[in-house]
Amino acid sequence: MTAPSVHDVVVIGGGVTGAGIARDLSLRGLSVLLLEKGDWGAGTSGASSWMIHGGPRYLEYDWDTTRLSCVDAGHIVTIARNLVYRVVFLIPVLPHDRNNIERMETAMEVYDRFQPLKHAHPHRRLTGAEARQAEPGLSPDVIAAVTMEEWGVDPHRLVYANVQDAIAHSAHAQNHTRVTELIKDGGKVIGVRYRSPDGEISEARARVVVNATGPWSPEVAGMAGVEVHLRPAKGVHLVYPHRISNFSISAESVDGRDLLMVAHAGFTLLGTTDDDFYGDLDAVEVLEDEVDYLLQGFERVFPAIRQYRPVRTTTGVRPTLFKWRRYEDELSRRYEVIDHSTHGADGFITIVGGKLSMYRLMAEETSDAVCRKLGHQAECTTASRPLPGNESDPELVHELASRCGIPALAALKLQSRHGSNAEKVLDEGRTSRILCRCEPVTEAELTYAARHEQVRSLADAFRRVGVAAGPCAGAACILRAAEVVGGVLGWSASQRFDAAREFVRGAWLGRAPVLGHSGWAQEELAQGAMRGLMAGESRL
Numbered sequence: 001m002t003a004p005s006v007h008d009v010v011v012i013g014g015g016v017t018g019a020g021i022a023r024d025l026s027l028r029g030l031s032v033l034l035l036e037k038g039d040w041g042a043g044t045s046g047a048s049s050w051m052i053h054g055g056p057r058y059l060e061y062d063w064d065t066t067r068l069s070c071v072d073a074g075h076i077v078t079i080a081r082n083l084v085y086r087v088v089f090l091i092p093v094l095p096h097d098r099n100n101i102e103r104m105e106t107a108m109e110v111y112d113r114f115q116p117l118k119h120a121h122p123h124r125r126l127t128g129a130e131a132r133q134a135e136p137g138l139s140p141d142v143i144a145a146v147t148m149e150e151w152g153v154d155p156h157r158l159v160y161a162n163v164q165d166a167i168a169h170s171a172h173a174q175n176h177t178r179v180t181e182l183i184k185d186g187g188k189v190i191g192v193r194y195r196s197p198d199g200e201i202s203e204a205r206a207r208v209v210v211n212a213t214g215p216w217s218p219e220v221a222g223m224a225g226v227e228v229h230l231r232p233a234k235g236v237h238l239v240y241p242h243r244i245s246n247f248s249i250s251a252e253s254v255d256g257r258d259l260l261m262v263a264h265a266g267f268t269l270l271g272t273t274d275d276d277f278y279g280d281l282d283a284v285e286v287l288e289d290e291v292d293y294l295l296q297g298f299e300r301v302f303p304a305i306r307q308y309r310p311v312r313t314t315t316g317v318r319p320t321l322f323k324w325r326r327y328e329d330e331l332s333r334r335y336e337v338i339d340h341s342t343h344g345a346d347g348f349i350t351i352v353g354g355k356l357s358m359y360r361l362m363a364e365e366t367s368d369a370v371c372r373k374l375g376h377q378a379e380c381t382t383a384s385r386p387l388p389g390n391e392s393d394p395e396l397v398h399e400l401a402s403r404c405g406i407p408a409l410a411a412l413k414l415q416s417r418h419g420s421n422a423e424k425v426l427d428e429g430r431t432s433r434i435l436c437r438c439e440p441v442t443e444a445e446l447t448y449a450a451r452h453e454q455v456r457s458l459a460d461a462f463r464r465v466g467v468a469a470g471p472c473a474g475a476a477c478i479l480r481a482a483e484v485v486g487g488v489l490g491w492s493a494s495q496r497f498d499a500a501r502e503f504v505r506g507a508w509l510g511r512a513p514v515l516g517h518s519g520w521a522q523e524e525l526a527q528g529a530m531r532g533l534m535a536g537e538s539r540l
Ligand SMILES: Cc1cc2nc3c(=O)[nH]c(=O)nc-3n(C[C@H](O)[C@H](O)[C@H](O)COP(=O)(O)OP(=O)(O)OC[C@H]3O[C@@H](n4cnc5c(N)ncnc54)[C@H](O)[C@@H]3O)c2cc1C
Pocket: 012, 013, 014, 015, 016, 017, 018, 035, 036, 037, 038, 039, 040, 041, 042, 043, 044, 045, 046, 047, 048, 049, 050, 051, 052, 053, 177, 178, 179, 180, 212, 213, 214, 215, 216, 220, 233, 234, 235, 236, 237, 271, 272, 315, 316, 317, 318, 319, 353, 354, 355, 356, 357, 358
């Protein structure tokens, strides 16, 4: 084993919270090592509803969470302008809904007071006819509706932008690196032992270790001999590879919980379930029952929903703070920064709970706690300091498309991911060839991601640049993607096939619960074609 590296702080967990903390601390001038056992944002953050929102629903029982989310959402949308877009909701009301239109409008009037904090517009009340004119797919039973505005974001890119900025300010950040042990000196935590992607075990010493592992935080806290008590709750989404409506639409499930169909940039998420979870956090499965639960609730307001074909599912586990008795969807979304020195583990801090929408604030408070421990005087700057590439200009999209000879949609997606760095990304890849036609993604962007953005597998490529995220789910591009990534990372021919196979197997697990009868036939055809292609190529 090589000699341990030495840092001010080791942050465990590369979801949005850990990445935000690593960025904050490195901007404050501390030396930071950030370790993530999978890929950046591949835990709960990537499985979220992809919204930076205030959560009007929390107004009923947790006013402060709504206020804090709105304040922090306001900061996030100004520092990550290229990554965010407006999402407009229609909230339809049916005759026997839990909330009639008067109650719903009263709630929206209260929420309107918070909307300016996150630069969003106030609600409008619509008659049933007006709502159906806006979205003809709504049920004829809808008697009225209100509108509401939130923000959408790509959480994978948001996490990565934080990692990128932390690295730019001297942090070290490694994905696919699992912390296996905490090193202690008596009661004090003085570092971590970790396994790198090549299997090598290393040690890092730090003055403070931060546990930002979301739903895994009780497990990591256990390594220090202390307890963190969560009430983890599983959430499932169905993913449609296109927009079903230009509006996001809310619905009530059979047990009265809120469901959302969120219209993102080029795809739709329908979710979410919210159920206590006691299983293995590294093997969370989607059940067909959960798919039915979502469709049943949603078809009441949008009868044609079963005619659309989802391409996959996503699932994640909320790191919700523990509370007896409450139903899962009524649990507070507050967060807690826990200094374990009071539990006999000095030098060790855990951050749990919260939301994507207030990750920056959670990172600020955790970093304040770290700085207090270290006696380090430095102000937090993340509320106003832009993330890398923070720019979104529709004019530049057309200019970029014609200058680089790529379709406008490819330029738009590239700019949404890289902002003002988009041209640099294309230039470095030196080819404007489109690799994934569904999305579309250029070979240049994938090459750049493999070279500079810690892509180590095709699933990482999916998260970093959206390769294989479209309707064909990689059938047309995954082998070429393996060539491009393998070319940069030095994979042999058999490693490239293995990588493609591994991706197809992983994607299949997410797709199986939504296949239905015609879907299975189509799936068999696609898998057969893929096997044929792989066999053909391996003979070359
Ligand atoms: C279905 C669903 C929908 C949601 N929708 C929204 C939404 O739209 N808006 C919103 O604001 N919030 C939403 N949330 C909540 C939000 O996603 C979470 O609060 C947030 O993403 C948690 O981020 P995190 O970084 O704390 O956890 P995670 O993203 O889970 O990150 C923790 C990381 O720690 C890593 N890790 C664990 N153990 C180790 C180890 N030993 N060594 C190294 N690394 C380790 C994991 O691999 C993981 O990547 C949603 C949650 C769910 C489940």
